[in-house]
Amino acid sequence: MYQNLSTANVDGVGVIEIRRPEYLNALNTQCIQEMKQALHDFRVDPAVKVVLFKGAGTKAFIAGADIEELRDLNSIEMLDSNGMQDFFNEIDRFEKPTIAMIHGFALGGGCELALACDIRLASKEAKFGLPELNLGIIPGAGGTQRLLLHIGLGNALYYTMSGKMIDADRALQIGLVSEVMEAEALEEEALALANRMKSKGPLALRLSKMTIKAQSQAVTHNGLIIEKLAQSILFSTEDKEEGMSAFMEKRKPEFKSK
Numbered sequence: 001m002y003q004n005l006s007t008a009n010v011d012g013v014g015v016i017e018i019r020r021p022e023y024l025n026a027l028n029t030q031c032i033q034e035m036k037q038a039l040h041d042f043r044v045d046p047a048v049k050v051v052l053f054k055g056a057g058t059k060a061f062i063a064g065a066d067i068e069e070l071r072d073l074n075s076i077e078m079l080d081s082n083g084m085q086d087f088f089n090e091i092d093r094f095e096k097p098t099i100a101m102i103h104g105f106a107l108g109g110g111c112e113l114a115l116a117c118d119i120r121l122a123s124k125e126a127k128f129g130l131p132e133l134n135l136g137i138i139p140g141a142g143g144t145q146r147l148l149l150h151i152g153l154g155n156a157l158y159y160t161m162s163g164k165m166i167d168a169d170r171a172l173q174i175g176l177v178s179e180v181m182e183a184e185a186l187e188e189e190a191l192a193l194a195n196r197m198k199s200k201g202p203l204a205l206r207l208s209k210m211t212i213k214a215q216s217q218a219v220t221h222n223g224l225i226i227e228k229l230a231q232s233i234l235f236s237t238e239d240k241e242e243g244m245s246a247f248m249e250k251r252k253p254e255f256k257s258k
Contacts, residue, residue: 004031007038013194014042014051014096024063025055027109032087039090049198049205051094052190053117054101055110058183061102061126062110067135071244075236078228084109084141085228088116092142092217095206097197101190102126103183112139115146118209120176121190123183128166128176130159136243136255140231145220151176 001007008015016038018025042048055061065084077083091098091113100106100114103123111128114120130139130147138144139160148156151174159166168180181189197205234240238258246253 002034012049014048019056021057024060028066050097050194060105063105064108075232078232078235088142091116112141112143122177126168131163136239137234145223
């Protein structure tokens with residue numbers, strides 16, 4: 001059914017596995033559209049109580065967006081309501097609990113997808129990062145807002161503007177993830193947590209999520225609009241073209257503030 005992912009109902013836990021290991025599970029437009037459909041199917045399936053996101057292979061959860069595809073987008077296309085930010089907003093507002101099971105790299109859009117989930121569990125090898133400024137753009141899929149919510153203003157500014165990687169231990173220390181464990185235990189623990197959740201009253205589970213997130217979603221609403229507009233501006237700049245070209249050509253970019 002899908003070309004870029006697989007889905008399964010594991011005893012009431014809907015599992016969405018991104019399957020592009022040859023690209024470190026980098027997200028392209030088709031993959032996003034397939035995930036939207038999978039999430040919709042789990043939304044309307046009463047047998048699914050919790051949704052779990054994972055990446056295929058051992059090297060990465062999701063290593064960002066497909067830069068080759070991203071490079072071709074213009075500023076108007078960045079305002080499209082079918083983009084990555086809008087889909088991650090859907091995950092954030094999804095009625096059922098969501099868990100990100102993170103091993104290896106969670107970079108750029110991969111980190112932002114994880115941030116949109118309710119709970120993040122990581123292996124000891126997990127590494128998080130928002131390297132978008134290296135490309136002349138910003139974390140435009142909710143990263144500027146949700147990173148702030150989870151790790152605070154100072155840390156959000158530090159890790160966004162430096163582009164520094166966050167290892168699993170540091171991620172746990174600053175509240176980016178809830179638990180860190182051995183890689184071989186990660187899936188078992190994630191499914192155990194999902195099973196613990198789905199044993200609760202389903203209406204209470206749904207409404208607890210809604211009420212806990214009510215304030216943060218209200219606060220981030222305007223910020224997400226500003227984030228999308230800022231990203232649209234950046235996609236019309238020469239710096240964006242230079243940053244992405246340099247990435248593809250494996251060289252250091254020469255930005256000119258244009």
